[in-house]
Amino acid sequence: GAGVSQSPRYKVAKRGQDVALRCDPISGHVSLFWYQQALGQGPEFLTYFQNEAQLDKSGLPSDRFFAERPEGSVSTLKIQRTQQEDSAVYLCASSSSQYRGMFGNQPQHFGDGTRLSIL
Amino acid sequence: SQQGEEDPQALSIQEGENATMNCSYKTSINNLQWYRQNSGRGLVHLILIRSNEREKHSGRLRVTLDTSKKSSSLLITASRAADTASYFCATDASSGTGRRALTFGSGTRLQVQP
Numbered sequence: 001g002a003g004v005s006q007s008p009r010y011k012v013a014k015r016g017q018d019v020a021l022r023c024d025p026i027s028g029h030v031s032l033f034w035y036q037q038a039l040g041q042g043p044e045f046l047t048y049f050q051n052e053a054q055l056d057k058s059g060l061p062s063d064r065f066f067a068e069r070p071e072g073s074v075s076t077l078k079i080q081r082t083q084q085e086d087s088a089v090y091l092c093a094s095s096s097s098q099y100r101g102m103f104g105n106q107p108q109h110f111g112d113g114t115r116l117s118i119l
Numbered sequence: 120s121q122q123g124e125e126d127p128q129a130l131s132i133q134e135g136e137n138a139t140m141n142c143s144y145k146t147s148i149n150n151l152q153w154y155r156q157n158s159g160r161g162l163v164h165l166i167l168i169r170s171n172e173r174e175k176h177s178g179r180l181r182v183t184l185d186t187s188k189k190s191s192s193l194l195i196t197a198s199r200a201a202d203t204a205s206y207f208c209a210t211d212a213s214s215g216t217g218r219r220a221l222t223f224g225s226g227t228r229l230q231v232q233p
Contacts, residue, residue: 004161033220042207042223043162056220091161107152108221110161 002026004111006092012117013082021077021114025094032075033108034067035091043091049075082118089113125208125224133232138195140227142208143188149211151184151191152221156205165193165206200233 005024013019025032031050035043036059045059051072060067064082069075079086093108126141142151150169154162168175168184168191175182181194195202205228209221 035220035223040226042209042225043221045220045222048220059220093162107164107167108162109164110154112159112161 004092004094004109006090006111006114008114009112010115010117012119014119015082015084017082018078018080019082019116021079021090021116023075023077023092023094023111025073025075025092026096026109027073029094029096029109031095031108032069033093033095034075034077035093036061037089037091037113039088046077046090079116082116084118087116087118089115125206125227127227128225129228129230131230131232132198134198134200136198138198138202138229138231140193140206140208140229142191142193142224144191144208144210144222144224145189146210146212148186149213151182152209152211153180153182153191153193154207154209154223156207156226158204162207195229198229198231200231203229203231205229 007022011019033048034046036046037043047060047067048056049069052069064080066078091110091113093110095106095108124143132138148170150167152167153165155165156162166177166180166182168182170186179196184191191208205226207226208224211221
């Protein structure tokens with residue numbers, strides 16, 4: 001497709017259930033990011049992949065959060081034993097470039113997100 | 120945690136007026152980017168300004184960057200009802216072996232009245 005695709009768009013789960021969120025980045029994009037966005041706030045970084053390698057997972061809030069990108073394209077964010085505080089919009093973004101030195105990275109292309117509600 | 124603070128948090132103007140949003144940040148950066156988010160949608164990249172640039176234009180958008188004050192502003196001229204959205208600044212402080220992700224501010228919610 002032309003853009004970043006995320007599924008499902010909405011997910012409702014009961015507290016304690018496991019959920020899996022999928023991201024299809026733009027074809028050929030090397031970099032893939034997951035962000036969490038609380039209502040009325042800006043996105044907050046969760047984790048970053050360069051191809052299939054997870055280079056930064058410093059933003060994952062607990063060991064209940066796990067992300068993978070086994071073939072360097074599609075990525076899945078899994079949350080185990082969900083809690084009410086996990087309710088948020090989860091955004092995926094991809095970017096074409098690797099690190100470019102002092103000028104940083106290319107802009108990121110975002111999907112429309114998955115709105116997760118934990119009851 | 121969010122690096123940027125945006126001001127104002129909310130802004131309501133009439134169509135045709137100019138809208139100015141400000142962003143302050145805390146650490147040294149490689150570039151600063153502005154994104155727009157319509158309700159229920161993802162973020163759309165608007166403009167990127169590098170750390171060695173002071174001003175940049177794109178259509179009705181004008182961005183300034185003052186690295187000595189660690190601040191940036193976004194000006195939207197001749198606003199339209201379709202400009203109604205939330206606007207976020209994001210800083211890129213990436214390094215070769217370190218962090219690559221953007222750090223976002225808390226956003227300015229712009230309402231343009233027709």
